Structures are given as structure tokens and as C-alpha cells.
Amino acid sequence: MGTGLxxxxxxxxxxxxxxxxxxxxxxxxxxxxxxxKREFAKNGLAGARVDRIADKAKANKRMIYHYxxxxxxxxxxxxxxxxxxxxxxxQKLDLEHLPPRDALEKLVRFTWDYYLKNPExxxxxxxxxxxxxxxxxxxxxxxxVSRRFVGMVGxxxxxxxxxxxxxxxxxxxxxxxxxxxxxxxxxxxxxxxxILFERDFMAPEALEERLRFNMETIMRLVxx
Amino acid sequence: MGTGLxxxxxxxxxxxxxxxxxxxxxxxxxxxxxxxKREFAKNGLAGARVDRIADKAKANKRMIYHYxxxxxxxxxxxxxxxxxxxxxxxQKLDLEHLPPRDALEKLVRFTWDYYLKNPExxxxxxxxxxxxxxxxxxxxxxxxVSRRFVGMVGxxxxxxxxxxxxxxxxxxxxxxxxxxxxxxxxxxxxxxxxILFERDFMAPEALEERLRFNMETIMRLVxx
Amino acid sequence: MGTGLxxxxxxxxxxxxxxxxxxxxxxxxxxxxxxxKREFAKNGLAGARVDRIADKAKANKRMIYHYxxxxxxxxxxxxxxxxxxxxxxxQKLDLEHLPPRDALEKLVRFTWDYYLKNPExxxxxxxxxxxxxxxxxxxxxxxxVSRRFVGMVGxxxxxxxxxxxxxxxxxxxxxxxxxxxxxxxxxxxxxxxxILFERDFMAPEALEERLRFNMETIMRLVxx
Amino acid sequence: MGTGLxxxxxxxxxxxxxxxxxxxxxxxxxxxxxxxKREFAKNGLAGARVDRIADKAKANKRMIYHYxxxxxxxxxxxxxxxxxxxxxxxQKLDLEHLPPRDALEKLVRFTWDYYLKNPExxxxxxxxxxxxxxxxxxxxxxxxVSRRFVGMVGxxxxxxxxxxxxxxxxxxxxxxxxxxxxxxxxxxxxxxxxILFERDFMAPEALEERLRFNMETIMRLVxx
DNA sequence: TATGAATGAGTGTTCATTCAT
DNA sequence: AATGAATGAACACTCATTCAT
Numbered sequence: 001m002g003t004g005l006x007x008x009x010x011x012x013x014x015x016x017x018x019x020x021x022x023x024x025x026x027x028x029x030x031x032x033x034x035x036x037k038r039e040f041a042k043n044g045l046a047g048a049r050v051d052r053i054a055d056k057a058k059a060n061k062r063m064i065y066h067y068x069x070x071x072x073x074x075x076x077x078x079x080x081x082x083x084x085x086x087x088x089x090x091q092k093l094d095l096e097h098l099p100p101r102d103a104l105e106k107l108v109r110f111t112w113d114y115y116l117k118n119p120e121x122x123x124x125x126x127x128x129x130x131x132x133x134x135x136x137x138x139x140x141x142x143x144x145v146s147r148r149f150v151g152m153v154g155x156x157x158x159x160x161x162x163x164x165x166x167x168x169x170x171x172x173x174x175x176x177x178x179x180x181x182x183x184x185x186x187x188x189x190x191x192x193x194x195i196l197f198e199r200d201f202m203a204p205e206a207l208e209e210r211l212r213f214n215m216e217t218i219m220r221l222v223x224x
Numbered sequence: 225m226g227t228g229l230x231x232x233x234x235x236x237x238x239x240x241x242x243x244x245x246x247x248x249x250x251x252x253x254x255x256x257x258x259x260x261k262r263e264f265a266k267n268g269l270a271g272a273r274v275d276r277i278a279d280k281a282k283a284n285k286r287m288i289y290h291y292x293x294x295x296x297x298x299x300x301x302x303x304x305x306x307x308x309x310x311x312x313x314x315q316k317l318d319l320e321h322l323p324p325r326d327a328l329e330k331l332v333r334f335t336w337d338y339y340l341k342n343p344e345x346x347x348x349x350x351x352x353x354x355x356x357x358x359x360x361x362x363x364x365x366x367x368x369v370s371r372r373f374v375g376m377v378g379x380x381x382x383x384x385x386x387x388x389x390x391x392x393x394x395x396x397x398x399x400x401x402x403x404x405x406x407x408x409x410x411x412x413x414x415x416x417x418x419i420l421f422e423r424d425f426m427a428p429e430a431l432e433e434r435l436r437f438n439m440e441t442i443m444r445l446v447x448x
Numbered sequence: 449m450g451t452g453l454x455x456x457x458x459x460x461x462x463x464x465x466x467x468x469x470x471x472x473x474x475x476x477x478x479x480x481x482x483x484x485k486r487e488f489a490k491n492g493l494a495g496a497r498v499d500r501i502a503d504k505a506k507a508n509k510r511m512i513y514h515y516x517x518x519x520x521x522x523x524x525x526x527x528x529x530x531x532x533x534x535x536x537x538x539q540k541l542d543l544e545h546l547p548p549r550d551a552l553e554k555l556v557r558f559t560w561d562y563y564l565k566n567p568e569x570x571x572x573x574x575x576x577x578x579x580x581x582x583x584x585x586x587x588x589x590x591x592x593v594s595r596r597f598v599g600m601v602g603x604x605x606x607x608x609x610x611x612x613x614x615x616x617x618x619x620x621x622x623x624x625x626x627x628x629x630x631x632x633x634x635x636x637x638x639x640x641x642x643i644l645f646e647r648d649f650m651a652p653e654a655l656e657e658r659l660r661f662n663m664e665t666i667m668r669l670v671x672x
Numbered sequence: 673m674g675t676g677l678x679x680x681x682x683x684x685x686x687x688x689x690x691x692x693x694x695x696x697x698x699x700x701x702x703x704x705x706x707x708x709k710r711e712f713a714k715n716g717l718a719g720a721r722v723d724r725i726a727d728k729a730k731a732n733k734r735m736i737y738h739y740x741x742x743x744x745x746x747x748x749x750x751x752x753x754x755x756x757x758x759x760x761x762x763q764k765l766d767l768e769h770l771p772p773r774d775a776l777e778k779l780v781r782f783t784w785d786y787y788l789k790n791p792e793x794x795x796x797x798x799x800x801x802x803x804x805x806x807x808x809x810x811x812x813x814x815x816x817v818s819r820r821f822v823g824m825v826g827x828x829x830x831x832x833x834x835x836x837x838x839x840x841x842x843x844x845x846x847x848x849x850x851x852x853x854x855x856x857x858x859x860x861x862x863x864x865x866x867i868l869f870e871r872d873f874m875a876p877e878a879l880e881e882r883l884r885f886n887m888e889t890i891m892r893l894v895x896x
Numbered sequence: 897t898a899t900g901a902a903t904g905a906g907t908g909t910t911c912a913t914t915c916a917t
Numbered sequence: 918a919a920t921g922a923a924t925g926a927a928c929a930c931t932c933a934t935t936c937a938t
Contacts, residue, residue: 023916023922044354047270050908060924065909083420125416126350130268133415146420173421174437177410184413185405191357192349196307196370197397213398220444249897274933284899286935295933471901471937492802494719498929508903513930531868573864574798578716581863594868621869622885629857634849637856639805640797644755644818645845661846668892697918722912732920734914743912902936910928917920 029067031057036064037078041120044127045075075127076135080142082124086114087145095152100160101223107153108218112183112211122188150176157222166222175222182214253291255281260288261302265344268351269299300359303352304366306345310338311369319376324384325447331377332442336407336435346412374400381446390446399446406438477515479505484512485526489568492575493523523575524583528590530572534562535593543600548608549671555601556666560631560659570636598624605670614670623670630662701739703729708736709750713792716799717747747799748807752814754796758786759817767824772832773895779825780890784855784883794860822848829894838894847894854886 035056039048050071054061068074093110095103115122128136136142153172160166186193190201200206259281263272274295278285292298317334319327339346352360360366377396384390410417414425424430483504487496498519502509516522541558543551563570576584584590601620608614634641638649648654707728711720722743726733740746765782767775787794800808808814825844832838858865862873872878 044268129413129415133419136416136419181405181409184409189353191353192360195357195360217445221441492716577861577863581867584864584867629853632857633853637801639801640808643805643808665893669889
């Protein structure tokens with residue numbers, strides 16, 4: 001079946017040659033995947049509609065079943081891809097070549113920005129947890145990229161400790177969780193939050209303030 | 225229609241008099257509400273089934289429509305009640321009579337414990353945010369209890385500042401969000417988290433460690 | 449779930465009282481069952497359409513699923529009922545009170561007539577065998593009524609042997625099969641037969657002639 | 673479009689020359705036909721899947737449409753071929769050169785064996801009758817081979833009558849039907865039969881016993 | 897107050913068939 | 918001759934909701 005994650009390979013080259021357009025399998029798969037991501041993010045697994053995905057993807061509903069098996073497997077592919085995407089982006093931060101404090105700040109800021117620019121990521125993760133990670137369980141790639149990520153933060157912490165700028169007893173996993181939590185919670189609960197706290201969570205100043213607050217929280221936690 | 229929130233009133237008295245259990249309207253409403261809470265928490269709004277709620281509540285499906293109008297209004301009642309519940313529990317903490325640091329610690333611990341013992345609360349909030357807080361919007365009670373809550377934390381911060389144990393520039397709303405975020409994120413994402421980080425998020429030691437970590441994060445943030 | 453076979457019990461009494469008509473569950477079940485029998489007989493399990501069954505039964509499609517679970521279970525109920533019906537009719541022949549030869553003739557004639565008047569029976573049995581009797585397997589009633597039937601023919605043979613009119617070495621099961629086969633084959637294959645042998649298999653004289661032929665075949669086989 | 677029946681012609685010769693197997697039109701047609709026979713026999717016309725036929729035939733689905741027009745025409749070809757096959761085999765029995773009794777026994781045995789070794793034949797015939805012989809109707813070949821077959825049995829009967837070993841009033845068509853019926857019914861209904869009569873219809877001894885019983889039935893019917 | 901019966905509009909999925917190469 | 922891509926109509930089945938008592 002394939003994970004549907006490695007879509008980019010040769011279709012690009014071919015496309016530049018003859019432009020197969022509507023009969024390009026890889027392109028169709030990619031369109032379906034993109035549409036599915038939006039639909040699942042917006043409505044959850046149960047609330048998503050296969051018809052709407054097909055419409056948005058400008059594909060035939062039948063193609064979804066041809067390429068992805070069924071709604072649930074499509075969801076699984078989407079979730080897996082979402083995780084691979086964020087982990088890939090994190091790897092590109094190139095934190096190794098920055099001083100530890102700068103690197104940590106960069107990571108906090110990146111995490112915040114990523115959630116902000118990819119709101120589907122958060123809802124997809126929420127959906128997957130509603131389903132007790134039943135789909136992610138089946139993924140093998142996920143463990144590979146996760147280990148690399150934890151290793152990256154672990155290395156960063158080690159360097160900070162060596163440089164005597166970070167505390168020595170910080171668990172990289174707990175730190176990862178905390179960095180994610182501070183941004184994730186604010187953004188995923190921005191709707192109820194705006195009501196409960198009677199302020200617009202998405203106003204530019206509010207966003208800036210929150211990032212500042214998160215940054216301070218992390219720095220006070222990690223730095224000596 | 226009623227909010228369904230004031231269930232406790234007199235139904236006890238009436239029940240002891242004559243009415244058989246199966247004809248006790250308040251009891252039926254309460255059973256439906258409890259069943260609905262579980263069902264919505266487990267499956268989300270779209271994934272929840274009215275039939276299952278009726279079954280679990282040992283009530284006739286028709287009763288749901290009679291008492292709550294429709295599925296969505298039932299969801300709204302459930303979400304509203306969930307918020308009222310946590311805010312009510314928080315008020316009982318009686319933080320005013322504790323030294324600021326102790327009060328803050330108590331609040332952090334309480335928040336963590338509450339999420340842990342009421343996992344439906346978290347999923348309900350996630351669901352409500354998936355629906356852009358469309359249901360909570362209509363609630364009036366929610367604003368009242370929220371204000372009281374923010375006021376409580378604000379007062380606590382003020383006392384800490386006056387005692388010179390807390391920093392003076394902490395926004396009570398940001399602090400609230402942060403306290404919630406640290407526990408909420410860990411628990412709502414415990415399924416994907418357990419896979420990504422290859423450890424059991426719900427193991428007793430893991431829970432303890434996380435609470436310790438959260439406590440330290442908050443204390444380092446707030447205390448001088 | 450129930451077999452749906454014992455439909456007649458109380459609904460009759462109630463019906464004579466108030467005529468609940470369209471809200472009589474038993475009546476609805478019976479209508480669905482009758483419509484399903486026709487549809488399955490005409491088109492087989494795969495070719496049958498749930499929509500058509502609902503239409504013919506003047507029932508809502510949803511009711512089919514409510515009462516019978518799904519298409520396959522409905523088919524199972526239909527097949528089971530078909531067998532119970534023929535076995536019940538056979539019991540009413542009262543062969544015990546006839547001289548053996550007369551009783552045997554009556555059984556041959558009955559079998560022929562039953563197939564002729566209940567053409568759905570044959571196609572249902574064919575369908576069930578196409579599916580390797582997967583549905584009948586689950587039925588318990590079937591074994592009971594079948595044993596009674598074999599016993600009846602066995603008793604008849606015994607009486608004939610005692611009277612010295614029947615051969616003594618006839619296996620009642622083989623005889624049953626043979627009686628059935630002679631009529632069944634002719635009728636189930638009447639369409640291809642009419643083409644292959646270029647005669648109208650269903651013309652009254654053709655039917656009479658075939659019954660005569662079958663009768664003679666059996667009598668020559670069984671009688672001394 | 674062609675009947676698809678005359679496959680053997682020259683394809684062998686062509687294949688030995690140059691053409692690779694995967695480009696041998698006749699071979700592809702033959703593979704499709706064989707696969708279709710199995711699929712239709714197993715699942716009936718409605719239950720058969722064009723995809724499965726293509727898979728089994730290791731052919732492209734498109735080829736089925738290219739060579740046979742559509743699913744129904746493919747079915748028609750299969751059914752026609754099945755009849756031609758059995759009639760062809762019967763002609764090879766060479767009954768004319770055997771004494772009438774021996775010839776009749778040989779025919780009974782052959783019929784039984786053919787059904788036993790070609791179980792698809794029976795299910796195909798059942799399917800075709802479910803569809804009221806709609807497909808066979810269109811075939812011309814069928815009538816030719818059928819006439820020859822009836823003539824063969826007629827001739828056999830005549831010889832038996834002339835030899836004074838057979839009764840003189842047997843209709844060859846009725847005899848044909850009866851010979852077929854005795855084996856056909858037992859085998860087509862072997863699944864329900866095994867349940868109803870609580871014995872394994874396909875056990876070697878059971879098969880032998882049935883053949884013996886059938887033989888006796890026919891002989892007692894036909895012989896003086 | 898309570899309930900079993902009934903319904904219409906979906907909802908995921910399948911299928912035979914055609915298109916483009 | 919052969920193939921992978923694509924499609925629309927249909928299909929089994931589900932669901933929230935209303936009716937009748």
C-alpha cells in the first residue's frame with residue numbers, strides 16, 4: 001500500500017516533460033492527501049466527509065479508495081505525514097551550529113510559529129489522541145524521526161550544560177513536552193479561551209505576548 | 225428547555241416521597257447527562273451516537289429529545305456543565321487562606337489532579353474547540369464563573385507580590401493558561417506521546433515526575 | 449434477534465381489535481420477510497437489492513436493518529423459513545393413515561406440487577448452496593424438522609416392507625433425495641431445458657407428463 | 673465479437689513462431705475465459721467481480737471488455753462453452769458400439785462423473801436458470817449440439833427396444849432429464865443436503881452409494 | 897412521563913465501465 | 918496488444934429525528 005509520504009520522486013520530472021495533468025497518479029494522490037488533511041483537521045475523523053475530500057481534491061471519490069483503501073487508512077496516512085512534516089522542519093533548524101541559548105530560543109520560537117502556521121497539525125493530533133493513537137501505532141517511520149528529534153534536543157541540552165548555561169538535571173523529553181505544551185494549549189484552546197478570558201487570543205499583540213511569556217517560562221526553567 | 229445544570233434541587237425530596245425511579249424526571253435527565261458526557265468525551269460530537277447515550281442512560285431515546293432538544297444542544301449542556309464543574313471545584317480550594325506560595329502550589333497540583341481524574345473534561349474541551357467554541361458562546365453562566373476564577377488567581381498573585389515572593393509582572397491570565405497547559409498537553413496527548421517518546425505516559429512514576437516538572441516550571445516562572 | 453419464524457402469535461389478536469396497521473411491528477416484519485423471499489428468489493443473494501425489498505414490503509429500509517440486522521441475516525431468515533415451511537406442509541400430509549403405496553404416491557405428488565406452487569423455494573435452495581449452506585449451518589430448527597421428515601419417510605418405508613409391497617433395502621434418505629431430485633431438476637432447469645430440448649417445460653401437458661414419469665420412476669424403484 | 677468458443681485454431685502455431693506469451697491474443701482470451709468460468713461458477717453472475725476475473729486471468733481488466741464486450745456477454749460465452757464442452761464429451765462416449773444396457777450404464781456413470789469433476793458446470797447452469805436462460809437463448813450452437821445429444825440417447829433407446837431389453841414407451845427427453853436429475857440434484861444441493869440429512873454428501877462411500885442408487889433407479893425404469 | 901415504530905437524508909464503499917496513452 | 922487512471926451510478930448500511938400511542 002505504501003505510506004503515501006514519498007510522493008515527490010519522479011513525478012516532477014515527468015510533469016515538466018509532457019504535463020500529464022489529470023492522469024498523473026502521484027499528483028492525484030497528493031491532491032487527495034492535501035484535501036484530506038484540511039477536512040480531517042477541520043472536522044475530525046468522524047466528522048470528515050469522504051465526499052468533501054473528493055470534491056476539494058478535484059478527484060473522484062473512487063480514487064480515494066483506490067489509493068488509500070478507506071477513510072481510516074487515509075486518516076492514518078494524513079496523521080503520519082503531519083508528524084513527518086514537523087519533524088523534518090525541525091531538523092532543518094540546524095540548531096547544532098548555534099550557541100545553546102540561541103538554539104533553545106530558536107526552537108521555542110519555531111515550535112510556536114509552526115503551530116501558528118499549521119493549525120491543522122494541532123487538530124490532527126487531537127483527533128488522533130481521541131482515537132487513542134490507534135493509527136499512529138501502526139507507523140514505523142514515526143519512531144525513527146521522533147528519536148532523531150529527541151536526540152537533537154538532548155544534544156542541545158548537553159551542550160548547554162557543558163557551557164554551564166543550562167541546568168544539568170533537565171530531561172529532554174520533559175523539556176520537549178513543555179515547549180510544545182505552552183504553545184499547543186494556547187492555540188488549540190483559542191476558541192474557548194477567547195470566551196473564558198474575554199480576550200481575542202489571535203490578536204497580533206496577544207500572540208506576541210504569549211510567545212514572549214512562553215519564552216520566558218522556558219528560559220527560566222532551563223537556564224542557570 | 226433549561227440548562228440542565230441545576231439538577232440537584234429538590235429531586236431527592238420528591239423521590240423519597242412517592243415517585244418511582246423510572247418516573248423521576250430529574251433522575252432521568254441526570255442519567256442522560258452523565259451518559260452523554262461519557263459518550264461525547266469518548267467519541268467527540270460527530271462520533272457520538274444518540275442511541276448509545278440512550279442505552280447507557282437506560283433511558284428512551286425520545287427522552288433525550290424531550291429534555292434536551294437535540295444532539296447538539298445536549299452537547300452544549302454537557303460542555304457547559306463540565307466548565308461549571310471545574311470552576312466550582314476550584315472555588316472550593318480556599319486559596320485565600322493560604323500563604324501565596326502554598327496557594328500556588330495547591331492550585332498547580334489541583335489542576336493536574338483534576339485533569340487526571342476527569343479525563344472527559346479534556347476531550348470535551350478539545351471537541352468544543354474543534355467546533356470553534358460555537359456552543360460555549362451561547363452560555364452566560366460561563367463568563368460569570370470564569371471571571372471569578374481569574375479574579376481568584378489575580379488575588380493570589382497580588383498577595384504574592386505584596387509578600388515579595390512573586391514577581392510583579394505576571395499576567396494572571398497568562399499564568400492560568402500556563403498552569404493549565406503544562407498538565408493538559410501531557411494528558412491529552414498521552415497516546416501519541418507514549419508512542420513518540422516510547423515511554424508509558426500514564427505510569428505512576430511518569431505522572432509523578434511530570435507533576436514535579438510542572439511544579440518547578442511554574443515556581444521558577446512566578447517566584448522571585 | 450430471533451428467527452422471525454414465529455410471527456403469528458399474538459399479533460393476530462391485537463390486529464382484530466384495533467387494527468394498528470402501519471405501526472404493527474409483527475406485520476412489518478412479515479411484510480419484509482415476504483418481500484425478501486421474492487427478491488432473493490428472483491435475484492439471488494448478490495443480485496437482490498435491499499431497496500427493492502423495502503419498496504415491495506412498503507417498509508422503510510431502516511426497518512430491515514432494525515429487524516433483521518443486515519442483508520445476509522435477512523437472507524438467512526428467509527432460507528430457514530422456507531425450509532420450515534415445506535417441512536411443516538409435509539407433516540400435514542398425514543401419510544401414516546394411508547396404505548404405503550398410496551402414501552408414497554401422495555408424497556411424490558405433494559413434492560412436485562409444492563415445487564410447482566412455490567418456485568421461490570427452489571431458487572432459494574440453489575442460492576444457499578451457491579453459498580455453501582453458510583447460512584443454514586447456523587440454524588438449529590432446521591435439524592429438528594429434518595429429522596422428523598426423514599423419520600416420516602422411514603416409517604412409511606417400514607410399513608411398506610412389512611406389507612410386502614416395498615423392497616426392503618431402500619435407504620429413506622436416498623429415497624427422499626430421489627423424489628426431490630426428479631421434480632426439482634426439471635423445474636429449476638426449466639429455462640435452459642426448454643431451450644435445449646426445444647419444448648415448453650411449463651406447458652400443462654408437459655407438467656402432467658413429467659409428474660407421471662416421475663411417479664413411475666419412483667414406483668418402479670420402490671415397489672416389489 | 674465472436675463466440676469465443678473456437679479458441680484452439682491456430683494460436684499454437686503462432687505462439688511457436690515469435691509472439692511472446694503476453695502478446696498472444698488467443699492465450700489471453702483463453703485465460704480470461706477460464707478465470708471467468710471459475711468466478712461465475714463460484715459467485716453467480718451478480719456476485720462475480722470483473723476485477724477478480726482480470727486478476728485470476730493475469731490479464732488487464734480492459735482486455736475483458738476488448739475481447740468480450742462486457743460482463744454479461746462474458747458470462748454468456750462461458751455458459752455456452754460449458755454446454756458445448758459437456759455435449760462434446762458425451763459424443764466421445766461412442767455409445768453406438770456398445771450393447772444397449774452397457775451403453776445406458778456408461779451414460780449414467782459418465783453423467784455422474786462429469787458433474788463430479790466439473791462442479792462449475794452445475795453452478796453455471798443454476799445461474800443461467802436464475803436468469804431465465806436469457807443468455808443461452810441467444811446461442812445457436814447450443815441447439816445443434818443438443819439435438820445431436822437427444823438423437824444419441826434416442827438411438828440408444830431404439831436399439832434397446834429392438835433388442836427387447838428396454839421398455840418401448842420411454843421418451844428419450846424424459847430419460848435424459850431423469851439421468852441428469854439424479855446426479856445433479858444430489859451434487860448441487862450437497863451443502864444443504866449434508867446439513868439436512870446430517871451426513872457428508874461428498875464422502876467417497878456416500879458418492880459411490882449414490883451412484884449405485886442412481887444406476888438402479890434408471891435401470892429399473894428403463895429395462896424390462 | 898415514557899416508549900417502540902418509523903423515516904429521509906445521508907455516508908462510506910463498491911462496481912462495471914470508459915478514457916488516454 | 919496492452920495498461921493504469923479515472924468515473925458515475927449504485928449499493929449496503931447508518932443516523933438523528935419524529936410519529937403514534
